[in-house]
Amino acid sequence: MKGQTKNAALTTALAFHYQVLIGLDKCFSLEEGQSVWFEKDGDVSLLSSNASTSCQIEVKNYAAPLTDHHENLWKTLKNWLEPEFDHTQYGLLVLHTTQAFGVKTRLKDWNTQTVDQRMGVLEAIFSERKEDLLDRGKSSQIIKLQRAVMSSDKTLRENLLGKVTLFTQADNVQVLEKMIFSKLIGVPKNNLGSYLNNLVGFVYAQATQKSWVVSQHAFITKCEELTALFCKKEFTFPVFSGYEASELEIGLHQDKPFVQKIYEIEHDEMIADAVGNWLELQNSLFEELDEYPLYRDKTNVYQNQLVKKYKIAYSSAQLEAIDVIKNSKLLYNKIMGEQPLNMGNDIPPIEYKNGLLHDAMDDESRNLKWKVEI
Incomplete structure (x- = not known):
């Protein structure tokens, strides 16, 4: 039935x-x-x-x-x-x-x-x-x-x-x-x-x-x-709307490392936005627009730049840390709220930037985390 x-x-x-x-x-x-x-x-x-x-x-x-x-x-x-x-x-x-x-x-x-x-x-x-x-x-x-x-x-x-x-x-x-x-x-x-x-x-x-x-x-x-967006022959970013994940989507992805690392610093209220940004990024990478190969290559380079910037911010947070949870949340807020780095002549959507950081956190080989260890 x-x-x-x-x-x-x-x-x-x-x-x-x-x-x-x-x-x-x-x-x-x-x-x-x-x-x-x-x-x-x-x-x-x-x-x-x-x-x-x-x-x-x-x-x-x-x-x-x-x-x-x-x-x-x-x-x-x-x-x-x-x-x-x-x-x-x-x-x-x-x-x-x-x-x-x-x-x-x-x-x-x-x-x-x-x-x-x-x-x-x-x-x-x-x-x-x-x-x-x-x-x-x-x-x-x-x-x-x-x-x-x-x-x-x-x-x-x-x-x-x-x-x-x-x-x-x-x-x-x-x-x-x-x-x-x-x-x-x-x-x-x-x-x-x-x-x-x-x-x-x-x-x-x-x-x-x-x-x-x-x-x-x-x-x-x-x-x-839409014609202005999709007729462009030069590189253009896919649409990012700032999607907030549903309870079902959060449940489906709650065991992913990037989600667990946010739970680890007791910053649960940020989970919906984090999963939403991550999902938008994944969807954009599967969309395969006309300029997809260029988008993929630029994304890899851009993510590495973000990770380098994050590592400097993490090191500074360690030097200033007094309260582990508080300082970890401050680090998260600072990184998430920062305006994106330029990508050539373009400024990417902030959801794209944040989605890439969550994606990097999900890559265990990078050994990244939000929890500031003193």
């Missing part, structure tokens, strides 16, 4: 990620004054001041074919026919699915049909239901959805069906990511993944308790920022 729960949660998470990618892709086509909304009237909505150019999209990532009686079609139509959904805000309603049409489905010509023809198709599909199956006590979920659609107000149904488009065999996640990559002009190949990850993170960050919206202006601004 536990495995089923995890699989269900993973399936939901992947489906939601696909929905976010669809919304992100729409952001590239935004015009002035337009915006992409998530979870407003459904999965993804593109809104503008003119309803005729606004679009509401229901996103489905399914492998099974789209047949006459598939839930995705009927559930989507039912939701759009609900009183709380105002279809007049939109000029287009799209069922966006990775599904292909079923071999025998009557839905294949939907997008070229008139409203009357679409009504006829739905009526023909529904009329196949036998009377005993339509009995309310015996109805399956799909029959309940079909009954709700076919018993809705006819005028409302006609007005709504005229806006419905079935977008089938949509790109899967991998193809969709490649399509987004193609829009990132001038970004080195090895930086594309990092650019996309930052964009996805930006989209998630726009969610609040009241709404989740990405405006055209905000999206362009973010793209300009």
Whole structure:
């Protein structure tokens, strides 16, 4: 049962990620004054001041074919026919699915049909239901959805069906990511993944308790920022945000030497920042940006410079030491709070500097520690 729960949660998470990618892709086509909304009237909505150019999209990532009686079609139509959904805000309603049409489905010509023809198709599909199956006590979920659609107000149904488009065999996640990559002009190949990850993170960050919206202006601004960062051919530092480790992450890494050396001087309140800086450094070294070989080499040289500087500070702390724990904490605070040494013409992020010191502390062959021995 536990495995089923995890699989269900993973399936939901992947489906939601696909929905976010669809919304992100729409952001590239935004015009002035337009915006992409998530979870407003459904999965993804593109809104503008003119309803005729606004679009509401229901996103489905399914492998099974789209047949006459598939839930995705009927559930989507039912939701759009609900009183709380105002279809007049939109000029287009799209069922966006990775599904292909079923071999025998009557839905294949939907997008070229008139409203009357679409009504006829739905009526023909529904009329196949036998009377005993339509009995309310015996109805399956799909029959309940079909009954709700076919018993809705006819005028409302006609007005709504005229806006419905079935977008089938949509790109899967991998193809969709490649399509987004193609829009990132001038970004080195090895930086594309990092650019996309930052964009996805930006989209998630726009969610609040009241709404989740990405405006055209905000999206362009973010793209300009990321393009400036990831298009550079000369060396540039990865992004360091000053990440603070969670309780779970601290627990996972509490036995590492660099963490134990902070516990040794009873400076526990510094552990979350220390583990966070160390994790950001490790992630940056695994990121493999376009200039990764240069970053790796510069990092090794820079770490050695920091260690030399630390050793001088440690020696001075030994000469001044009176209270071991107090002086050890003062040494830690001094080293952690110091501004980074220049790296050529660049000043690295302080989290990068501190992450390198924790990494050096984790290297037992260096024999470094925070505890000042008198």
